[in-house]
Amino acid sequence: MKLLHYPVMNREVIDVLGDPGDGYFVDCTLGMGGHSFFVLKRFERSRVLGVDVDEESLVKARENLSEYGDRVTIVRCDYMKVFDVVDFGKYHVSGMLIDPGISMVQLKDPQRGFSHNIDSPLDMRKDRGFGISAADVVNTMSEKELIGIFRDFGEVKLADKLAKCIIERRLFGPIDTTLKLKEVVEKVFGKRVPKGKVHPAAQVFQALRIYVNDELGGIEDFLLKAASILEKGAKLIFISYHSVEDRLVKRTFKGLANDGRAKLIKPFPMFPSEEEVRENPPSKSAKLRVVTLQ
Numbered sequence: 001m002k003l004l005h006y007p008v009m010n011r012e013v014i015d016v017l018g019d020p021g022d023g024y025f026v027d028c029t030l031g032m033g034g035h036s037f038f039v040l041k042r043f044e045r046s047r048v049l050g051v052d053v054d055e056e057s058l059v060k061a062r063e064n065l066s067e068y069g070d071r072v073t074i075v076r077c078d079y080m081k082v083f084d085v086v087d088f089g090k091y092h093v094s095g096m097l098i099d100p101g102i103s104m105v106q107l108k109d110p111q112r113g114f115s116h117n118i119d120s121p122l123d124m125r126k127d128r129g130f131g132i133s134a135a136d137v138v139n140t141m142s143e144k145e146l147i148g149i150f151r152d153f154g155e156v157k158l159a160d161k162l163a164k165c166i167i168e169r170r171l172f173g174p175i176d177t178t179l180k181l182k183e184v185v186e187k188v189f190g191k192r193v194p195k196g197k198v199h200p201a202a203q204v205f206q207a208l209r210i211y212v213n214d215e216l217g218g219i220e221d222f223l224l225k226a227a228s229i230l231e232k233g234a235k236l237i238f239i240s241y242h243s244v245e246d247r248l249v250k251r252t253f254k255g256l257a258n259d260g261r262a263k264l265i266k267p268f269p270m271f272p273s274e275e276e277v278r279e280n281p282p283s284k285s286a287k288l289r290v291v292t293l294q
């Protein structure tokens with residue numbers, strides 16, 4: 001397997017999952033199959049049900065997992081709809097992982113518009129056959145709507161100033177590429193990035209990506225549904241990459257624990273090791289939370 005995308009907190013996922021026997025590991029965000037590859041390799045009888053919305057990632061996943069033959073089943077859909085698409089009565093599920101966001105391959109793809117460092121059309125849709133693009137958002141939404149998106153999904157400081165600047169800039173033509181948007185961001189925040197800080201465009205791009213793909217919309221309902229459908233003892237594992245998402249997962253897992261429907265394996269999130277962050281710096285923001293269903 002070509003490790004074009006390094007699976008984040010892979011060791012921790014394997015540890016908390018434990019040996020599923022011949023049960024299924026449901027990888028809700030299969031990407032190119034990184035986590036699933038290591039689960040299949042480590043646990044010889046385990047099977048994977050892999051889900052992703054992005055066909056280009058699934059092409060790679062099929063290739064990367066081909067050596068595991070019929071131990072792997074792949075379904076293309078939004079993971080939030082997986083309970084409508086797959087009959088879980090047929091699967092003995094030992095663990096389910098949600099590792100959302102985007103893979104490094106998606107981030108670096110010059111056609112997708114996820115990175116402020118690569119000049120590309122301002123798209124950001126994970127499923128390119130569906131929905132509105134980031135360019136549609138930036139070029140058509142009102143100042144008030146843009147402020148809401150930047151604040152709620154990116155915790156962007158100066159969200160009002162940025163939205164105003166976008167409205168003014170678009171009078172001179174559409175902001176339809178990543179670098180055009182980055183220029184506007186730099187006009188508001190300056191070009192210099194203080195040491196140890198991320199470029200302000202990172203938060204702005206994150207906010208737009210979350211909005212365009214409605215990443216937070218159904219998380220709580222999805223986790224509650226998973227808790228009601230999956231068998232007792234199954235592990236529900238979530239890796240978040242930003243605080244807005246992590247707060248949502250934390251609250252939902254706590255609620256399930258308080259209702260006696262799940263047990264928190266640890267009261268606090270797990271973080272990637274220093275070694276992992278050194279080898280794969282983007283893993284730095286990851287937080288893993290896990291519950292065992294009761």
Ligand SMILES: C[S@@+](CC[C@H](N)C(=O)[O-])C[C@H]1O[C@@H](n2cnc3c(N)ncnc32)[C@H](O)[C@@H]1O
Nearest residue numbers: 007029031032033034035052053054078079102
């Ligand atoms: C960080 S990558 C996952 C990488 C994977 N765990 C691995 O190790 O190769 C995130 C993946 O989740 C997918 N994804 C994000 N949101 C999704 C959703 N709502 N439904 C299905 N797939 C989604 C993305 O297309 C992307 O391939």
